Amino acid sequence: MQNPRQAARLLLEWYARMRRDLPWRRTRDPWRILVSEVMLQQTRVAAVIPYYERFLARFPTPESLAAAPEEELLALWAGLGYYSRARHLRRAAEAIAARGAMPRTAEEWRTLPGVGDYTAAAVASICFHEPCAVLDGNVVRVMARLSAEAGDVSSAPVRLRLKELAQRMLDPRRPGDFNQALMELGATICLPRQPKCLLCPLAAHCRARAAGIEEQLPVRARRREAVKLELDLAVVLHRGRILLRKRSENDGRLAGFWELPEVGTLPDSFPRQFLGSFRHSITRHDYAVRVWRIQTGRVLPGFEWQALPALAMLPLSSMTRKALELAGIRVASAATDPDRLPTLRPAQPG
Numbered sequence: 001m002q003n004p005r006q007a008a009r010l011l012l013e014w015y016a017r018m019r020r021d022l023p024w025r026r027t028r029d030p031w032r033i034l035v036s037e038v039m040l041q042q043t044r045v046a047a048v049i050p051y052y053e054r055f056l057a058r059f060p061t062p063e064s065l066a067a068a069p070e071e072e073l074l075a076l077w078a079g080l081g082y083y084s085r086a087r088h089l090r091r092a093a094e095a096i097a098a099r100g101a102m103p104r105t106a107e108e109w110r111t112l113p114g115v116g117d118y119t120a121a122a123v124a125s126i127c128f129h130e131p132c133a134v135l136d137g138n139v140v141r142v143m144a145r146l147s148a149e150a151g152d153v154s155s156a157p158v159r160l161r162l163k164e165l166a167q168r169m170l171d172p173r174r175p176g177d178f179n180q181a182l183m184e185l186g187a188t189i190c191l192p193r194q195p196k197c198l199l200c201p202l203a204a205h206c207r208a209r210a211a212g213i214e215e216q217l218p219v220r221a222r223r224r225e226a227v228k229l230e231l232d233l234a235v236v237l238h239r240g241r242i243l244l245r246k247r248s249e250n251d252g253r254l255a256g257f258w259e260l261p262e263v264g265t266l267p268d269s270f271p272r273q274f275l276g277s278f279r280h281s282i283t284r285h286d287y288a289v290r291v292w293r294i295q296t297g298r299v300l301p302g303f304e305w306q307a308l309p310a311l312a313m314l315p316l317s318s319m320t321r322k323a324l325e326l327a328g329i330r331v332a333s334a335a336t337d338p339d340r341l342p343t344l345r346p347a348q349p350g
């Protein structure tokens, strides 16, 4: 790029005019910025907003999260997905509470559990004006196009090149605004498909645009094929209660969550009724889920009866919620329902 500082000036002018008014842009509080950055990883802005507000109303400080039971954290996070983020955030909150003060530099932020280069640079630049460029998915796309980068953007040397370019462009007087402006450009203008180049403040600086190859960039190595799986889940209701199992602390990504039994684990002799099916994707696993209503009043090994109104207080995955909806049980999200009370339309108890 011929003149990175001029490009930065154009970008910041555009950002001042066009930036979206988002809740985390009204604060420089490091805890709030940290929470927003963690939630925004792999989740869309519109989905994050209600969770962000609800979460901070309950956990306004790292100390409040550090002192809370994990089950409450997971119940508040339920529906956002990628639950390891919630656990990492809690461990980071514990570390902040233990050290008695917020970290300031990106290097200090990186020492917290679960805080990587991106989050550390974002918080340090936005809250403490440290001149360090961030590199998230949006910034990678913008930088790859600006520099007409032909290499695979998932490779470490290419990412380093893109980060160095972002660092050269960064305005050291306004590093937080610069980083947010670049991410905003990627989220609203330099879109993965059909980028809106006519509206782009950096169009005159963009080598991909000049060469007419913006839609072909960034280059990514082919992703692995999705794994297709089938799952049969049982909704077992008895006298206003439902049969659930709590996953153990070491039981994978959804450890600590409550889940429905799989049909194959129940005796064939129990009467069953097909309720419907849905598809559900988790990372690269693509599930075809069938849901059955099973009649029994027996407690099964490893499972517990839970009263239906208690469901809103339990961590339930998105897949479990979808399965319950097919049985006429809608559990309001803890993030969107201020009273955290479930809306229940239970099927007739078995």
Ligand code: SF4
Binding pocket: 142, 145, 146, 189, 190, 191, 195, 196, 197, 200, 201, 202, 203, 204, 206, 208, 209, 214
């Ligand atoms: S000109 Fe187009 S491709 Fe280049 S940065 Fe702007 S939106 Fe992206």
